[in-house]
Amino acid sequence: MTPAAVTTAPPQEPPAPTGARRRPRKVRTPFSRRERRNVRLGLLFVSPWVAGVLIFVVYPLIYSFAISLTQYSGMQSPTFIGLQNYITAALDPMVHISVGNTLYYMAIAVPVGMVVALLLALAMNRQVREVALYRTILYIPSLIPAFALSFIFIVFVNPQFGIFNRFLSLFGAPDTNLLGEPSLAKIVIIVMGQLGAGNAALIYLAGLRNIPTTLYEAARVDGASQWTQFVKITLPLLTPTILFNLITGMSGAMQVFTEAFIMTGGGPDNSTLFYMLYLYKNAVSYGQLGYASALAVLLFLFGMLLAGLIFVVSRRFVHYDVSAG
Incomplete structure (x- = not known):
């Protein structure tokens, strides 16, 4: 064999000793x-x-x-019936009546309540010496519980000795049982609901205080009137607060219950049978917890759908900074 034919093998690493372990590499975490x-x-x-x-x-x-998904009265074990409760709710005429009453209440009470709350906030924002006293007086009615207000309104609208009928009698109007008339009972509940506008008014007041005063000063220098300042400055920069009060107002209107339960019990002629009151009657009075749960699930889904729709639409008119206004 010639020397050129001899090849040298590359040096091999010595084998690791038996029982020796490699050190694990340190994994760097994104947090200290x-x-x-x-x-x-x-x-x-x-x-x-x-x-x-x-x-x-x-x-x-x-x-x-x-x-x-069950037939359940709360006394015996629930029996699975699938979607039967939802099918029953879709065909139940009382559900249709309660939904119509609730939508009627929402369509009137929420816009009126937002306007009343905004007017209260504008009054609270006035730069006068007694403004703290005015804020307290305007906010106190919203502290009264709904059940207490309901009993107070029952006395106010009493057809025999109620203050409201006494006032109308000064103009020659006859005594009227407002809670006994199907066309007027919901109006009474809507009017009573405006006494709780103080909570929304405080939120509006916070939004008003967040608007820079320099914008109003510049508008006055340019000769803008009070109405122009309100439309061009106040409303656009108050839209996030309006959106919040709109969603909370819709949520509260969907769950109106106490006033109708105490004042009318759903009458007269089911004119104040709101959705939550009918749900309560099925759960407590009729012992149909499964059916009442189906109504609750439908209310939850409707609320989520309505909130999502409001958020989608709000992108067109809600301004979250001064430059957007």
């Missing part, structure tokens, strides 16, 4: 130790809220949907 500690503390502080949402919101929703 201090940031991870802050995250743990944050989760600890929000855990009561998360637990409350899971226990009092998520679990009732899941349980209501499960019960809505």
Whole structure:
């Protein structure tokens, strides 16, 4: 064999000793130790809220949907019937009446309430010395519970000794049982609902205070009137607050219950049978918890659909900064 034919093999690494382990590479995390500690503390502080949402919101929703698929009175074991409760709700004429009454209430009470609250907020925003007293007086009615207001209004509209009928008698109007007339009972409840406009008025007031005063000063220099300032400055920059009050007002109108339950019981002639009142009657008076749960699920789905629709439409008119106005 010639020397050229001899090849040298590359040096081989010595074998690792038996039992030796390679050191794992350190994986770099996107958070430092201090940031991870802050995250743990944050989760600890929000855990009561998360637990409350899971226990009092998520679990009732899941349980209501499960019960809505059964025939259940609360006394015996539920019997699975599938979508029969939803089919019954679609064909139930009382559901149609209650939905119509609720939509009627929403269509009138919510816009009127938003206008009343905005007027109250404008009055609260006046730069006068007694403004703190005025704010207190305008806000106090919203602190009265709904059931107490209902009893007060029953006395006010009493056809025999009510203050409202006494006032109308000064103009020659006959005594009228407002809660006994199907065409007037809902109007009384709508009017009573405006006494709670103080909460929305405070939110409007916060929105008004957030508008820079320099915009009004510049508008006055340009000769803009009070109405022009309101239309061109106040309303556009108040649209986020209007959106919030609109959604909360719609949510409250869909759940109107106490006033009708105390003042009319759904009458006369089912003219104040709102959706929540009919749901309550099915659950408590009729013992149909499965059917009532189906009605609750339908109300939840309608509320989510309405809120989503409002958010989509709001993109066209809601301005979240001064430059957009």
